[in-house]
Amino acid sequence: MKNERCTAADVALAAGVSIMTVSRAMNGRPGLGPDTRQRVLEAAERLRYRPSKTARALASRRSSTFGIVLPDVANPFFAILAKAAIDVARAAGRNVFIMNTDEDPDLELGALDSLLGEDIDGVIIAGSRLPEAKLLEAVSAFGAVVLVNRDFLGPGRGSVNVEDREGAAQAIAYLASTGRRRIGLLAGPRIATGTKRRLAGYHDGLARSGLPLDRSLVERCIPTIDGGEVATRALLERAPGIDAILAYNDLAAIGALRALEATGRSVPGDIAVMGTDDVPYAAIVRPSLSTVHADIPRLGSEAMSLLLALDEGEEPSLVPTQEPRVVIREST
């Protein structure tokens, strides 16, 4: 099956040149005449020569591959993000490893470790659950690192962000403007930066609307449909009188919708629900979900573009942060 691999030596022989000339031709480097280049390229084509990226990586100390570490590719937010990032990478001729962490810091550490062994050129880390110090240490050996929705700056480091805080604030303000007074928050997982940002935005929004802060209306949640459902039930039990819920993400909001339906409350009649992210499924549930829109594909492609730039040695210019935008549908 695995017939002998065609190497640069074969092409060199066929074209009557040295191996080095083959290397130069394949990489479009200067230093050879147009006719020679042509001849080498034709020979390579004829022999279906595919340079070994492994050997190239070893010799050049650059693998031209990247890694993306995220909690869960099956989560549409991360799937869409990853797809956009991969597409940009492909356009630049680079391949990418995908690693799932299942929201587990240890798995995240393991993933990073494993990528280190792959001699990867850089990583995008989305939804990191690692505390600052551990994260810094874990990525210290990577040449280029981009964090999604977590601040990170330095030589070879950068981040792309959605203004989660402002988004949450606007969502709360909107809910308040429609007469909601007791607004609950499904805050998200313990360690996520997103949780902190949304919580801050929640405070901002309440303040802007002149509403009091009641800590009993804040409930942590796992950012999945099931997690949102469980958290909502807990929240309802503790504070049956709430008239609105802002969820960490759309999945949790969908879970909330379910819990509300199961406990016989009408949405948006009895209680309004808002999500975050504006994942495609937010529009197709019934009632369709009001949410804070984020341009996820843009986030992904900007992350990869930034990573590519950092890998080229460019200084981390500040990528403009995405302005959030509230999208109103049926659930509010």
Added chain:
Amino acid sequence: MKNERCTAADVALAAGVSIMTVSRAMNGRPGLGPDTRQRVLEAAERLRYRPSKTARALASRRSSTFGIVLPDVANPFFAILAKAAIDVARAAGRNVFIMNTDEDPDLELGALDSLLGEDIDGVIIAGSRLPEAKLLEAVSAFGAVVLVNRDFLGPGRGSVNVEDREGAAQAIAYLASTGRRRIGLLAGPRIATGTKRRLAGYHDGLARSGLPLDRSLVERCIPTIDGGEVATRALLERAPGIDAILAYNDLAAIGALRALEATGRSVPGDIAVMGTDDVPYAAIVRPSLSTVHADIPRLGSEAMSLLLALDEGEEPSLVPTQEPRVVIREST
């Protein structure tokens, strides 16, 4: 930033042994005393030594990495499949490249080509849009290949499958049993094997139920929400009298739901809709979607397990095909 990489030579020096001994210790190979092994491992730990998989791959001619080629990771079916596969790979200490083809045969060819350059050990190809001959040629250089939902057998080759044909037949039979008489089919993309299988199952189901075949009730579709919506509109225009639709997948079915709603038909009152795959979102749309259930995570992990086995040189034992099961919800 990128401080000097720690190599086997460093560990060898630190432990007072030869490089080869380090290699043996790191790979758990026999041929050294327990005390020496211990000493080397400790030195490696102390120096945070991570063997370069690149160098290992070059020297051993096995990269211990795999590739997964699929139409679109943002499609939940493939995202869930990929996640399960990646998880199995990780457990075996292998990393995996993800490639999107956007349903484009040329991109698929390009992806395979690119993976060839990565010296990958094997590939999983899901939803291949390549004609048989091209596919065979494109994968000829890979040591191990697993196709998802497309038959493939041989040394180093295998496939995992859901019984799509039988699933479609059962769906049609179910619809007929509830009194539906004019059942349309959103058949899927032109080249997909899934399209052929579902079409055959559609015929089977009609025959079983004693219903006539009317080719004008079959409409091709792109397997996305939008694709399903567009195809449904076309179908309704040509055959306004249909009373049921079976869709290629759940996304297309959701698109159908939308189109039906937009044209003022009630589901399941005026017309029943069934999907295929039982993606999580099938349960959360309203009306919730009746569908043909598939165990997608199992499909993904079996695919990777099979790939691992093939890579180890095992003969391709037949992986049992998944029995489809009709799940009834609100849309029928």
Added chain:
DNA sequence: TAACGTTACGTTAGCGCTAACGCGATTGTA
């Protein structure tokens, strides 16, 4: 005790590529 494993390492030779340098031949310049 000689002959023969076995065990526990070290040595040698690459894997397929690229960086860095070398060197003759062709230009350009005064």
Added chain:
DNA sequence: TACAATCGCGTTAGCGCTAACGTAACGTTA
């Protein structure tokens, strides 16, 4: 015409690992 400055290519030396073989030192057996 002489000199340097290219250009166009080849040579050499690895990148960090492993396969395969070499070799001492220590049993084991008859």
